Every structure is written in structure tokens, then in C-alpha cells.
Amino acid sequence: MNTKTLEQMKQLRLFGMHRAFESSLAPESINYTSDELIAYLTQSEWDDRQNRKIDRLTKSAHFRYNAVIEAIDYDPSRVLDKNQIQRFASCDFIKNNQNILITGSTGAGKSYMASAIGHQACSLGYKVVYYNANKLFTLLKTAKADGSYLKMISKLEKQDLLILDDFGLKALDNINRHALMEIIEDRHGKRSTIIASQLPVEAWHKMIGEQTIADAILDRLVHTAHRIDIKGESMRKKLKK
Incomplete structure (x- = not known):
């Protein structure tokens, strides 16, 4: 199930969320509650998109x-x-x-x-x-x-x-x-x-x-x-x- 979820995230181009969810599956990761996990995934996707936008703006300048x-x-x-x-x-x-x-x-x-x-x-x-x-x-x-x-x-x-x-x-x-x-x-x-x-x-x-x-x-x-x-x-x- 997790493998399918990760693949769907990648297909939807949710790269920040994909990396965050993948790291959350590691044995040593924090044991998130459901609402904490959603907040973590959302923030990771937001940060990833912002970083890519800044990189794109900087290159085009x-x-x-x-x-x-x-x-x-x-x-x-x-x-x-x-x-x-x-x-x-x-x-x-x-x-x-x-x-x-x-x-x-x-x-x-x-x-x-x-x-x-x-x-x-x-x-x-x-x-x-x-x-x-x-x-x-x-x-x-x-x-x-x-x-x-x-x-x-x-x-x-x-x-x-x-x-x-x-x-x-x-x-x-x-x-x-x-x-x-x-x-x-x-x-x-x-x-x-x-x-x-x-x-x-x-x-x-x-x-x-x-x-x-x-x-x-x-x-x-x-x-x-x-x-x-x-x-x-x-x-x-x-x-x-």
C-alpha cells in the first residue's frame, strides 16, 4: 500500500511530499499522529515547490x-x-x-x-x-x-x-x-x-x-x-x- 502511495505521489509530481512520506516510513523516523503527518507532508510539499520556484527565478535572471x-x-x-x-x-x-x-x-x-x-x-x-x-x-x-x-x-x-x-x-x-x-x-x-x-x-x-x-x-x-x-x-x- 505504501509503495503504491509513493508511486502515485511521484506521478502527481508531489515530489516534496514523496520524499517526506518516504522518510516517515523509516524505522528511526518520528511516530507522527495522523494530523501531524498530514501537516508534515503538506509543509514538505510547500517547501519543495517554493525552493524550485526560487531556483527557476534565479536561473532565468x-x-x-x-x-x-x-x-x-x-x-x-x-x-x-x-x-x-x-x-x-x-x-x-x-x-x-x-x-x-x-x-x-x-x-x-x-x-x-x-x-x-x-x-x-x-x-x-x-x-x-x-x-x-x-x-x-x-x-x-x-x-x-x-x-x-x-x-x-x-x-x-x-x-x-x-x-x-x-x-x-x-x-x-x-x-x-x-x-x-x-x-x-x-x-x-x-x-x-x-x-x-x-x-x-x-x-x-x-x-x-x-x-x-x-x-x-x-x-x-x-x-x-x-x-x-x-x-x-x-x-x-x-x-x-
């Missing part, structure tokens, strides 16, 4: 780093507000459709921090996608050529959190400028965006170009955003030392 907020370095030279960053762990900024702008020199740890916040969002069930900004703009140009542009823009709009890394390494041309405007306009007030850049925010207007469009993008992106400016020496050099 394509993060640059396998990063966690707990591993962020708060060395005084970096001038980081630990309380501010730990508040991001609750992901209330996503609930409130707010943005985060992370700036700092090369190797300062911007990508790691953005990835850490993204991983935390995935663990709470949010849909996240991570892109190098230049690669995203290249993909969007290709999408325009093959007719999949609107589908890709729609996919970006549906993400709870969009992370754009290495933003501003190249000045935007007219096509990329309008693509960025469309992305930011679609997400404004509805979704959250994290942007990591070597350029200080004050230099973004010139990098975007075309005053009217730059004004519109920055008005939607910057004024109500949380800002982190990382100081100190390169973390890559520090790790080598």
Missing part, C-alpha cells in the same frame, strides 16, 4: 554573480550605509515601484551589489532579469531586425525588477536612446529598476544625449530613486592583495 546581501563588504573606506542596504533585503522598494541607482569606479562592487539585491528579490518570489546594458541594446537592435522587438519589450515590462549593469560605458545612439526611453516609460510607476554605472548620475544626461529625451528618462528614473555611491579602492585589487 541570468545574474553576473552568485551574490548575497550578507556578503557585502562594509569597510569604512566604501562609505556604505549598512542600514540602507539591509532595508533593500525586504524588497519594499519593489512593492513601492522604486528604483535603485548604484554608482562607483571600476571594480568598486556595483555589479555584485546589484546581483545580491536581485538574488534576494528572487528568494522572495519576484521575477528578475539582469542585463549588461550594452548587450541589451545590441539584442534590442537585433530584435528590431527580426521582428521580435515588441515581444522583447513586453517581456522586460513584465519583470518585477530589471537590473541594467555597466550603464553608460558608451554614449547612446538614436536607436538605443529611444529604446531606453520606451523601457523606462513602460516601467515608470509600475515596476522597479536597478542601474549600476561607473558614471556619476550627473553625467548621465550628456551620455544619453538629445536633451528632451534625456530629460524625460532622468525625470522618470532618478528623482525618486534610492542612490548608492560606492567609494574606496577596487574590490578586485583588494581581493588580490
